[in-house]
Amino acid sequence: MKLSLKPQETFRDDYTFSNSDEAILRFPFPFPEDSYMYSVNMEPHVRGGASPVYNAMFDIDEHYVGDMADRAITLDQDPLRCQVLPHMETAEWDTLELLMENLANDYPEHFSLTKNDDEWHWINRPLDIDQKFTFGREETLPFGPFEYITRQVQGDFSLQDQRDNNLYMDGGMVTSQADWSLNFDVGMSFHEWHGPVPLAHESGVFDRALQYLLRMQCGKPVRRLNWTMTANPRLDTSPENYPLWGPEKAAITPENVGHRMCLRVELQTLYRLPRSNAILFSIRGYLIRLEELAKVKKWAVRMHRVIRDLHPRIAEYKGLPRYRQYVVDYFAPHDDGRVLNAGIGPEQDGI
Amino acid sequence: MKLKIEAAGQLTSGIRKFTLAPVDGAVLPRAGAGSHVVLEIPGPNRVWKNAYSITSAADALAYEIMVRRVEKSRGGSAWLHEHAKVGDVLEVYPPQNLFAPQRKAKRHLLLSAGIGITPFLSYLKLPGLAYEMHHCCKPEDETAFRTLLPSGPEATLHTSRNTLNLEALLKRQKLDTHLSVCGPESFMDVVLATAAHVGWPAAKVHKESFGGATGGEPFVAHLKRSGVKVNVGREESLLDAMEAAGLTPPCLCRGGACGECKLTVLDGVPAHHDHYLSETERAANNAIMICVSRAKTPELVLDF
Numbered sequence: 327m328k329l330s331l332k333p334q335e336t337f338r339d340d341y342t343f344s345n346s347d348e349a350i351l352r353f354p355f356p357f358p359e360d361s362y363m364y365s366v367n368m369e370p371h372v373r374g375g376a377s378p379v380y381n382a383m384f385d386i387d388e389h390y391v392g393d394m395a396d397r398a399i400t401l402d403q404d405p406l407r408c409q410v411l412p413h414m415e416t417a418e419w420d421t422l423e424l425l426m427e428n429l430a431n432d433y434p435e436h437f438s439l440t441k442n443d444d445e446w447h448w449i450n451r452p453l454d455i456d457q458k459f460t461f462g463r464e465e466t467l468p469f470g471p472f473e474y475i476t477r478q479v480q481g482d483f484s485l486q487d488q489r490d491n492n493l494y495m496d497g498g499m500v501t502s503q504a505d506w507s508l509n510f511d512v513g514m515s516f517h518e519w520h521g522p523v524p525l526a527h528e529s530g531v532f533d534r535a536l537q538y539l540l541r542m543q544c545g546k547p548v549r550r551l552n553w554t555m556t557a558n559p560r561l562d563t564s565p566e567n568y569p570l571w572g573p574e575k576a577a578i579t580p581e582n583v584g585h586r587m588c589l590r591v592e593l594q595t596l597y598r599l600p601r602s603n604a605i606l607f608s609i610r611g612y613l614i615r616l617e618e619l620a621k622v623k624k625w626a627v628r629m630h631r632v633i634r635d636l637h638p639r640i641a642e643y644k645g646l647p648r649y650r651q652y653v654v655d656y657f658a659p660h661d662d663g664r665v666l667n668a669g670i671g672p673e674q675d676g677i
Numbered sequence: 678m679k680l681k682i683e684a685a686g687q688l689t690s691g692i693r694k695f696t697l698a699p700v701d702g703a704v705l706p707r708a709g710a711g712s713h714v715v716l717e718i719p720g721p722n723r724v725w726k727n728a729y730s731i732t733s734a735a736d737a738l739a740y741e742i743m744v745r746r747v748e749k750s751r752g753g754s755a756w757l758h759e760h761a762k763v764g765d766v767l768e769v770y771p772p773q774n775l776f777a778p779q780r781k782a783k784r785h786l787l788l789s790a791g792i793g794i795t796p797f798l799s800y801l802k803l804p805g806l807a808y809e810m811h812h813c814c815k816p817e818d819e820t821a822f823r824t825l826l827p828s829g830p831e832a833t834l835h836t837s838r839n840t841l842n843l844e845a846l847l848k849r850q851k852l853d854t855h856l857s858v859c860g861p862e863s864f865m866d867v868v869l870a871t872a873a874h875v876g877w878p879a880a881k882v883h884k885e886s887f888g889g890a891t892g893g894e895p896f897v898a899h900l901k902r903s904g905v906k907v908n909v910g911r912e913e914s915l916l917d918a919m920e921a922a923g924l925t926p927p928c929l930c931r932g933g934a935c936g937e938c939k940l941t942v943l944d945g946v947p948a949h950h951d952h953y954l955s956e957t958e959r960a961a962n963n964a965i966m967i968c969v970s971r972a973k974t975p976e977l978v979l980d981f
């Protein structure tokens with residue numbers, strides 16, 4: 327897969343992050359219809375499909391270098407963003423293998439993996455890493471295997487152990503989350519960590535989703551999209567750092583909403599891991615400023631309708647109420663009442 | 678995927694073991710402890726699909742399995758004993774795991790009988806597993822099973838029920854011990870009943886059942902949405918009959934364990950033979966696991 331990487335951008339302070347036209351057009355817009363409600367919106371994670379971000383097993387994009395630098399800063403300030411419980415050691419190696427194999431396979435010009443029995447050689451060219459190590463021997467790597475590899479792959483990750491007919495979040499690398507905390511959730515069961523989510527418990531979404539995941543098979547990953555909104559292209563919107571990003575949210579005005587406000591989409595993919603039988607959950611986040619989104623007509627029109635009609639409890643859970651009206655007003659002039667096709671594609675070739 | 682029978686040999690008079698290796702150097706998917714593969718077995722008139730636990734380690738270059746010849750087998754195990762030979766190439770579905778070890782447990786108590794030893798053979802290959810194992814077998818099979826188990830005090834063979842005092846064994850286990858059991862239904866029933874009797878917490882026990890393929894009276898399955906009526910014969914499962922009729926119902930383990938093949942019953946009364954539905958679901962009679970369960974009424978109407 328051809329992929330050109332940008333030089334390092336920032337996701338904090340001066341926020342130099344921006345999307346190229348190509349990045350805008352490949353953005354995984356999350357609304358196939360004019361309205362949104364929670365559902366078990368899961369499908370097999372096979373290559374191809376409604377969005378180009380589905381073309382690789384783990385999508386790497388132009389923001390890779392800056393994204394990884396931002397993770398390193400966050401980890402430096404708060405090492406608890408990466409935690410794995412001791413019984414998940416096998417799952418750590420499973421994760422390392424899955425990520426290395428797929429990156430090398432999907433992006434051979436950037437990553438390479440050579441194996442000679444347990445002696446492995448990993449090359450990550452964009453981050454200038456050349457590492458020889460022994461698979462299964464933690465002391466041959468500079469970090470634990472899970473931390474080592476997830477410092478090199480975009481998106482947050484969590485590791486779920488399966489036991490007693492439930493899933494437990496027994497590990498993770500979480501530096502770009504939409505206001506939830508690994509340190510708080512670690513060790514919790516599926517329904518426990520989903521505790522704060524409104525409406526979905528009552529409608530049985532979580533019961534059904536759990537049953538589905540418990541039966542997930544090796545080699546048959548699944549995916550779903552989730553979304554929220556963030557003031558400024560900030561990756562780290564953690565509860566721990568609310569004092570940093572809360573005020574930025576409060577500073578949104580009708581004048582700056584188009585530039586500062588971002589739609590934040592998570593491509594969530596789930597993989598059954600072979601040795602450990604654990605489940606790896608990847609939360610691959612994409613950010614787009616509203617002014618960038620508005621360059622795609624279909625998305626601008628649909629965005630207006632979805633945010634305008636969003637269920638108040640979902641809006642509240644996602645932290646939207648303070649600026650929801652600004653967003654609606656921003657997109658309203660784009661909505662000429664046209665009928666939109668179902669589906670998430672941009673339906674235009676250029677910007 | 679296609680796998681070749683690389684080696685085959687008799688373990689006991691009733692159990693044959695096989696080594697299945699990839700054809701032309703393909704990479705074998707890893708199979709964690711407790712996994713099984715489903716083999717397509719070419720019968721004279723039809724293909725059988727049977728699950729077999731993988732007894733080799735996760736990173737082995739070939740899968741090893743052991744197959745017990747089921748008495749009165751009308752299907753796969755007889756073929757594997759009588760016809761399968763080195764060099765044969767079989768269609769094999771990638772490994773799945775319904776019996777992974779409980780990784781949070783500090784210690785494992787593994788109890789098996791007969792062919793139920795197979796999933797535990799992969800457990801024993803986990804580095805550093807703290808366990809105590811007891812395996813029950815017929816006296817004439819003792820020598821063969823002995824070769825499969827480590828020689829230390831952690832594994833004990835029993836050739837008579839009297840030497841395994843379940844109640845005492847369970848009572849002397851430390852907290853943080855997880856009990857795993859696999860073997861004939863009657864064996865697992867006794868173990869689970871004893872565990873319940875001594876107050877063993879239900880969350881600290883799990884079992885793997887190889888499915889009780891018993892056959893039974895023929896019946897008709899009316900698949901409402903497909904608009905098809907399928908005759909299910911005495912010697913085939915509802916799942917097999919549906920597949921033979923060209924339908925593709927969901928399924929995975931084909932042994933009543935995974936839950937994948939559950940269908941809604943609209944009319945008629947199912948005869949449950951699975952290990953998946955809860956007592957309440959069974960009693961409600963509005964769901965059926967089509968891989969093993971049958972009908973008590975001449976016709977079942979299903980939502981498919």
Ligand SMILES: Cc1cc2nc3c(=O)[nH]c(=O)nc-3n(C[C@H](O)[C@H](O)[C@H](O)COP(=O)(O)OP(=O)(O)OC[C@H]3O[C@@H](n4cnc5c(N)ncnc54)[C@H](O)[C@@H]3O)c2cc1C
Nearest residue numbers: 728730744745750751752753754795887890892913914932
């Ligand atoms: C997870 C799992 C792991 C297993 N691991 C092992 C192992 O390691 N070693 C081992 O020897 N066995 C194992 N088994 C059992 C194995 O899959 C076969 O069931 C066994 O070998 C008997 O197959 P058979 O075709 O010879 O026998 P039969 O019992 O005669 O079955 C013949 C056929 O009858 C049909 N049938 C099944 N159920 C019914 C029913 N209720 N009514 C009518 N027809 C039915 C099926 O088409 C079946 O193929 C495992 C099973 C499971 C589910």
Ligand code: HEM
Nearest residue numbers: 364365366367484486506519520522523526535553554607
């Ligand atoms: C193992 C897999 C999963 C993990 C680790 C996970 C984790 C989380 C976490 C941490 C949250 C935030 C909760 C909070 O506010 O504190 C969340 C929210 C949510 N999850 Fe999951 N989840 C998983 C699978 C699923 C699945 C399969 C569904 C399918 C329906 C789902 C639906 C949701 C929904 C609807 C929300 C609310 C999101 C929002 O409105 O922004 N999750 N999840």
Ligand code: FES
Nearest residue numbers: 929931935936968
């Ligand atoms: S296929 Fe697994 S329970 Fe029926």
